[in-house]
Amino acid sequence: MRYSKMFAPTLREVPAEAEIVSHKLMLRSGMMRKVASGIYTYLPLGWRTLEKISDIIREEMDRSGAEELMFPIVQPAELWQKSGRWEVYGDELWRVKDRHGRDFCLGPTHEEVITSLIAGEVKSHKQLPIMLYQIQNKYRDERRPRFGLMRGREFVMKDCYSFDRDDDGLDVSYHIMYDAYTRIFKRCGLDFRPVEADNGAIGGSSSHEFMVLADSGEAEILYCDKCDYAANTEIAQTADKPIKSQEPMGEVEKVLTPNCATIDDVADFLGFDTKKTMKALCYTADNEVVAIFIRGDRRLNEIKVQNYLGAVTFYMSTEEELAAAGLVKGYIGPIDQKIKVLVDEEVVAGRNLCCGANDKGYHLINVNYDRDFTGEIGQFRIVEAGESCPHCDGTLRSARGIEVGQVFKLGTKYSISMEANYLDENGKSNPMVMGCYGIGVGRTMAAAIEQNYDDDGIVWPLAIAPYQIIIVPVSEKSETQMAAAEKLYEDLTAAGYEVIFDDRSERAGVKFKDADLIGIPLRITIGDKSLAKGNLEYKIRRGGKSGVISVDNALTEIAEIMKEIK
């Protein structure tokens, strides 16, 4: 590609809208432009990288025995009503009407449409297993789109679905996909980690998220410093069991704590350590208000609570709901509580704790589980870095990650609701057992930049660089330089490399800056001084290693250099 013909509008300054590195650099390097919040145009350079990633995904999906197909973006409401998600999905489902007033949605994912397809076409155990995938735009009407391609409302996703006759079959499909994902992200040059993840409302029994480690990541993960245990903090476990306090129990006492609505206020006012307090968090789970008590210094793990309750709808109770349940905000306690009470194991193990008195302005001290109150016990707090690994004697460390992919055992949730059944050898009808597997393609691209950049711009991993080599003649006025560049361009292109020939009439500095900004892995510079000696210069973008190669042997020597580039 000749740079003079390329549509790659680079920017010297960062548009004010961009906050994180990948977003800034994608705008600056002319890879994308915003059309509306969370909706972007991919310019040629960005599209090339997106397609490179897509191609890697395709190769590994095909190698795994999955077949590519294409579903529609627009899906009729009936399909979603059948699965029950038309109601459950909420405002994130992008609903549209046609001219007749019929309801449709823009697909945020495709379980409904594929399960309905398979239900109609597949009837026999002989046709299973089946694995199908597509790479296509997805639509989620996010409340707050963020960080460029990290969280868009329209985004490119690879989604794959497996259909097996039983759980054993699903296990096989799941592991095939897990391995394929590992190969894909490795080939994209990413430093990533598969972590155990929440199954969420989608249902199912097992799930892993593939996290690219980066400080800008939205997800928090905990990983063991000894074994390979790693989990999203949402579901992370610890082997640590709270030690039962041997402190003798004191008498419960009601104390005045005016204007102490938060746990820090109360602890300060009474001179208590927050570890000696418990706090109440009230959630409405399927229309029932539930109080969860955890130690004052801990964070509540909403997902653990929701999963424990098996609730479909789950949110922090509103003031009205609290009042209706007879609760006094800021002073909620577990004693004589009428509503359902969940108690974290640390609260159970503690002694002489402080809690709300269910009376505005008052707290109770010397409160103890069993003697003074009861409730359902569990681990409802968020596990913190520093606690013990649940699998070995290692310690959990925390890191941030960008979720670029997820593999999921769906089980029969959709095959039952969408009636995807097959007949086994005995003529008995069974629901198919499903798995689903997603990769955010644009997010993978953004994550790759988050891990590969420097002050000058992007440092693309070779496998996903839009072009591999850029040829920069120092001056386009020099006929010898241009002739040498032209020949090298033709030779390299003929040899199968993807090459940019910077034939613009710009000063050398501008061309160097642009080459660095757009992150091309290898630069070949053609200047009079070295050309006079029969040489070309090269510079590797990552690490900045440079040197000379001979004009006569250029192809062979470049092939050698390319082997060094990751």
Place this chain on the structure above:
RNA sequence: CGGGACGUAGCGCAGUUUGGUAGCGCACCUGAUUUGGGAUCAGGAGGCCGCAGGUUCAAAUCCUGUCGUCCCGACCA
């Protein structure tokens, strides 16, 4: 959805407090001199000051509304 900020040329911004000819840097066009890490000089083009009302002799500036964008939080399959 709650809180905060912002909308002025393609990009980055000043001007708004105190109403009175719309500015700067980069990018862009012409020419000259330059030419190995974002050149210099001279000349030039480009703006419905987000939009709609209102106040006023006069509004980028004050008031009301509205649309859009970003950040924090909440939410998130």
